[in-house]
C-alpha cells in the first residue's frame with residue numbers, strides 16, 4: 001500500500017478530505033503517520049480519532065518532540081512514499097527535501113506563484129488577495145523545494161471571487177476546491193501518473 005505522512009499545524013480539514021477520500025475508496029493509500037508542530041489542534045484530534053500515530057516536530061529542542069531536521073530518519077523508517085503538507089506552516093529543512101525530492105507536496109490557498117512565500121499562509125493569503133481586488137483565486141498543489149512555495153506546480157483550481165465581500169468568503173470558496181484538489185493529486189502520484197518533462201509537470205489520465 002502507498003504510504004503517506006501528512007504534516008499539519010491546524011484545523012485539519014485537508015487531512016479530513018484525504019481520510020474521506022480513503023474511506024470512499026477514491027484513494028488507495030494509507031496515512032501511516034501524522035506529523036504536527038503543536039499538540040492542541042483539530043488535525044491532531046482527527047488523527048487520534050482515526051488511530052493514526054502522531055509525531056510532534058519542532059525546529060528547536062523540546063521534550064517529546066522530534067527535531068524537524070531528524071524527521072527524515074523517521075519517514076525513512078516508516079517507508080513513507082509521499083509527504084503531504086496539509087496546512088503545515090513550518091519551513092521544511094533542506095535535508096528533508098534532499099531525501100524526498102519530488103516526494104513532498106504542499107497545498108497552498110492561492111494561485112502560485114502569486115501570493116506565496118514566507119508569512120503567506122491561511123488568512124494572510126486571502127486578505128492579500130482581497131486587498132489586491134483579485135477577481136480569481138484558487139488553490140495550488142506543488143512539489144516542495146528549498147524555497148517557500150517555489151517548487152513546480154502540479155495542479156491548480158480556480159474560483160471566481162468577483163462578488164466577494166470579505167477575505168473570509170474567499171477562504172471558504174478556496175477551501176472547497178482544496179478538498180478536491182489535494183486528494184486528486186495524491187491519487188495521481190500514488191498511481192504513478194505524474195511526470196516531469198522539460199521542467200513541466202504533466203498529469204496522465
Ligand code: GAR
Nearest residue numbers: 010011012013014087108109121122
Ligand atoms: C489550508 O487552507 C491550506 O491551504 C493552508 O492552510 C490551511 C489549512 O487548513 N496552507 C497554507 O497556507 C500553507 N502556506 P486545514 O488545517 O483545515 O487543512
